[in-house]
Amino acid sequence: MLQSRLREYLQPRVSIIVGSVSPARMPESCRAIAMRADGELRQFTVYVPVATSQETIANVAATRRIAVACTRPQTHSTIQIKGAVREVRLAADSEREFVRGRLEAFADELGDLGYPRRSITAIAHWPAFAIEIELEQLFEQTPGPNAGIPLR
Numbered sequence: 001m002l003q004s005r006l007r008e009y010l011q012p013r014v015s016i017i018v019g020s021v022s023p024a025r026m027p028e029s030c031r032a033i034a035m036r037a038d039g040e041l042r043q044f045t046v047y048v049p050v051a052t053s054q055e056t057i058a059n060v061a062a063t064r065r066i067a068v069a070c071t072r073p074q075t076h077s078t079i080q081i082k083g084a085v086r087e088v089r090l091a092a093d094s095e096r097e098f099v100r101g102r103l104e105a106f107a108d109e110l111g112d113l114g115y116p117r118r119s120i121t122a123i124a125h126w127p128a129f130a131i132e133i134e135l136e137q138l139f140e141q142t143p144g145p146n147a148g149i150p151l152r
Contacts, residue, residue: 003041005079005151006037006041006079006138007041008072008077009035009070009072009079010035010036010037012101012102012105012106012108012109013072013073013105013106013108013109014035014070014071014072014102014106014109015031015070015071015072015073015106015109016031016032016033016034016035016046016068016069016070016071017029017030017031017032017068017069017071018030018031018032018046018048018053018056018066018067018068018069018131019066019067019068019069020055020056020059020060020063020065020066020067021059021063021065022055022058022059022062022063023059023062023063028055028056028059029056030048030049030052030053030055030056031048031049031052031123032046032047032048032068033047033048033049033099033102033103033106033123033125033128034046034047034098034099034101034102034103035047035068035070035102036098041135042134042135043086043132043133043134043135044068044081044083044132044133044135045130045131045132045133046066046068046130046131046133047091047095047098047099047102047125047128047129047130047131048128048129048131049123049124049125049126049127049128049129050090050124050126050127050128050129051124052124053129057088057129057131060085060088060131061088064084064085065082065083065084065085066082066083066084066085066131066133067080067081067082068080068081068082068083068133069141071141073109073110073113074109074112074113076142076143077142078140078141078142078143079138079139079140079141079142079151080138080139080141081133081135081137081138082135082136082137082138082139083133083134083135083136083137084133084134084136085131085132085133086132086133086134087131087132088129088130088131088132089129089130089132090127090128090129090130091126091127091128091129091130092130095128095130096126099125099126099128100125100126103120103121103123103125104121106120107120107121137150138150138151138152139151
């Protein structure tokens with residue numbers, strides 16, 4: 001059940017926000033464009049635009065901590081992944097189409113809600129950093145009485 005729920009957020013059309021904290025404990029966030037996982041759902045790669053993620057990259061380089069909130073925009077169903085950053089690298093050219101495809105799917109999702117597609121596809125997305133994460137905790141974040149509870 002939990003694995004199928006987690007896989008739902010690895011599908012296209014998901015909104016992804018990355019949260020980090022500075023060594024002085026100042027929070028920061030940026031939009032991610034795409035995310036994928038290994039087969040066991042223990043290691044994730046989240047893609048953040050180089051143009052908008054400088055503070056995030058500096059924070060995770062210093063603290064090695066990250067939180068990733070994944071939301072289905074039409075239902076507000078949300079989970080949060082917390083983990084340790086294993087590596088930050090410049091995304092490879094071979095990953096570009098995956099990232100672009102996820103941006104296009106996100107534009108479709110928001111287009112269904114009435115947002116102009118061109119305003120979404122204009123979001124900075126490439127070049128991107130790929131942040132490799134080891135899953136440590138998973139939380140329910142869908143608005144409601146269960147928001148914030150750990151998922152096991």
